[in-house]
Amino acid sequence: MERDAFLRRAAAGTFPDAEEVDPGALVPEGPAGDLVECFCDELAAAAGTPHRVATMDEALEVVLELMDGHHTFMARGHLPVPGLAGRLIHDGYHIVGSDVPKDAGERKRHQLDYESLEVGITAVDGLLAESGSIVVTSGRESPRMASLIPEVHIALATTDQMYRSLSHFFSERPGAVTQGSNMVVITGPSRTGDIEQTLTLGVHGPRQLHVIVIG
């Protein structure tokens, strides 16, 4: 259908009481007190695993522990722990390439490699205390697949990335949504309750979500 004709049909709505209220965003107060503690509690409640560490070295230790028993990982760009990917490669872990070719056939062949991917390591763009969520945006150095395909997702964050709630994040970082082609707010690991409402983790996305909060 022609756009103009369609839009004319969309102009049919009349809601006498609709104009009276200013419909803009509302930002509720959100949680108070120690936001990092609140974040960690909420993440645990959402079946994720928080790790609170003081230094980069401690963060690296946690990553190395979590990598134990796995063989492959995906990581890219500037992570809060400098030199992390190099260290893992040095320790004998295999890094899976994250550049997906444009050609249809090559794309599929490349993506089939992801079936053997075990761990994805990413940075975050924000932490939400109220819900225990992490915000991750896609970008040149931030593939979407790293937080999506592997069974284990390790997210590295610093305490200064903390926001009270999703509403606070949107109001303080309005540009984040359109910074890349994708922004995802992740709250715990992949889950379903579709079969008799029995909570099951790791349906299509990660079964484990570890968030390492540094500082």
Added chain:
Amino acid sequence: MTSFLERARADIGTAPIVAVQSGARRFQIHRLTAVAEYAAMDDMRDRARAIRLHTLANLDRYLSQFADAVTSNGGRVFFAADATEANDYITRVATDRGVRRIVKAKSMLTEEIHLNDALERHGLEVIETDLGELIVQLSGDKPSHIIAPVLHKTRFEVGELFRDQMDVPYTDDPEELNAIAREYLRHRFLTADMGISGVNVAVASTGSICLVTNEGNGRLSTTAPRIHIAVMGMERIVPSVGDLGVILEVLARSATGQKLSSYTNILTGPRRPGEPDGPDELHVVIVDNGRSNVLAGSTAEILACIRCGACLNACPVYKVVGGHAYGTTYQGPVGAALTPSLFDLDEWADLPYASTLCGACLEVCPVRIDIPRLLLEQRRRAVDAKVGPMWMKRPLQFYASIATHPRRFRRLLSVGSLFGRLVRSGWIAKLPWRGSAWTDTRDLKAPGRSFHARWRRRGT
């Protein structure tokens, strides 16, 4: 076509309905807990309502802004007047680009327009990837709840289905069934040419679309394939990112009792130059299919719905008859209020009667849609068009002829006192004939003395 009553009679009391009942109760408890913990809930519901009504009142402006933004992000927009236009467009994109395999994230709208049938007619392989929707697809069933499609199925049925359809050993352990589905779908995701999703909320100012899922299939379907097609109802939009935040804060809490679903996924255009992954093509198909008629009519408020499913879980009728009795894509109170306006009034005129008008749906609605009022309005429309269930007509005419004449009314009341013989200590334990449908399962409170009688005896 069968009527609501026929479908409901066939289902009531069966095992699937018992499953629906306990599922809906569990959803209700989760919602109550989440709402009690969130002090801002009432304010946010008011704001969410204001945002939705404001958008609907200016829908042409916001759709136009949205379409421009999608285009400047590098996506394409197609306006579909009805199901045929939408299905034709999507099929054409698929066949033009040599698509063979399509993965789909959960979308009620694509159920409504029967998109899968259209694609399969053209020899395309379509795979539902939401676990519930996959079970529905493999069993040739229909969803029974807008956010939990297989609320009516037991794990034993799913076990048998997977054994028969996927050639795996039988198990009824949900963990194992889940692992089977993950395995089954994984390489299908990675080798699909096209991903099709719905849209929970679109943002006019940025041209973004938001998909809310728990499983991650919404993210995979919109990341792995080279083409992403998002199909959205024309009403599914808000003005700004801040408004999106308000909707998201009330959506998951009302739906599953989560503060936020596992994945709140916001997509703005296809992958950009330099980005390592994501689809290279994005098409947004904006569908009318009867919505502009609803918008222009007396039940337009129902378009404010954000599809959380809370009204289904709260509804005493839904919990007794289950989702299939409604016979439509959208079940429960919202379905009964929407369907007769969206589609043929003639065919769906009995749905608004599937309600006790108790108001539970209004009480839980995150955007405070006055569903009881809309159900009454639908009944009025049906009566005006002379298509409603007409068996109520004669009894009501009889009642009106008495209630408008005081003398007749008093005489009937004295006849009513004959029931007194059946009364034991204020309760009637057994009624004859059709009345037994009530008294077989519970006692009936006997009518007390009439207002007139008490008024006459006042002060004595």
